[in-house]
Amino acid sequence: MHAEVGDRVVIHGRTVGTSDRGGTVIEARGPDGPYVVRFDDGHETLVHPGPDLTVVPPPS
Template sequence: MHASKGDRLVTHGRVVGEHDRVVEIVEVLGPNGTPPFRVRAANGHESIMSPGPDTSVDHRKSGDQV
């Protein structure tokens, strides 16, 4: 998995009815765009994340239109 600052990580719900979780990458801590990532949730909480196989990278930046 490769990502850049400003990309979003989308962790898909594992069971029916569970929503996807979306966080923005604020810093790439691994070499050449690889995990771990410092991420920020919509509520402002920041954490370090090493995404699993249920997570995908959305390369649109946070200000881009959908």
Template sequence: MHAKAGERLVVHSNREGAPGRDAEILEARGEDGAPPYLVRWSDDGHESLVFPGPDAEVVHEDHPQGS
């Protein structure tokens, strides 16, 4: 997984009917855009350091989600 500032991190819920979460990536702290990522969550504005799991994806600027 690789990302850069300004892209979105989307974490899908593993529970049926439960909403996922998304965040703006503020900074990629790993080498060459690798995790961990400093993110700002869209639902509450909280900033946190995230090591994304297999239920997460980066939505790149040049490939909007769903296309």
């Protein structure tokens, strides 16, 4: 999974009743991750890509 700085990511909830989380990539530490993501609530964390992550490129 490839993402670049400025791309939006969505981490889908893995259990029933868990909502999705969205954020913006603010740093890419490798070509395929991990990524530093600032979530919509302001929290920043290191995210390793997996099957529950979707990358949404910015609109052109």
